[in-house]
Amino acid sequence: DVKVTQSSRYLVKRTGEKVFLECVQDMDHENMFWYRQDPGLGLRLIYFSYDVKMKEKGDIPEGYSVSREKKERFSLILESASTNQTSMYLCASRSWGDGYTFGSGTRLTVV
């Protein structure tokens, strides 16, 4: 069974901390994505990557950065966590022409 794995299901961090969210896929997909999911706002794209070391800003990149050193791994970094970044974070991967495969999500709470 194909998988997108997010390393943490729940995470609690303090304001100002640097936070790393990890995502690994085993499908050899070229494209990987980070979204945040908030009630009433749906899914909003933060960053995506279409190849190793390549990245593109999504719709809400402010306060975030990403890293893709290997094809299977895509990391989301919150440089200095703030309370308005409390959310559910979803990683997804996709091969050209296919639908997304999503991870189970990381619920991040910033206190």
Added chain:
Amino acid sequence: AQRVTQPEKLLSVFKGAPVELKCNYSYSGSPELFWYVQYSRQRLQLLLRHISRESIKGFTADLNKGETSFHLKKPFAQEEDSAMYYCALARSGGYQKVTFGTGTKLQVIP
């Protein structure tokens, strides 16, 4: 810019009644349209996509380019259909960026 609109936040129907979840989009090119579903405490998963023209779990969706719509339909709702449904649009080609709607929660009343 690409945009997806799901006008209903919540749709309640009785078991056995027909279901229609609305989705409208705006995009100047030729889009790929998808429906994703998220059951309680499960991950988002692909339900169907317009190019495959499949029927999954009794759901169908037809792309209407004239009305820029991709409504999701099912003739008889089942309790297990209760979930959050997201319509999504991807550019054909390009970097495959996908834009999601805000979602509609379908509640099937027994």
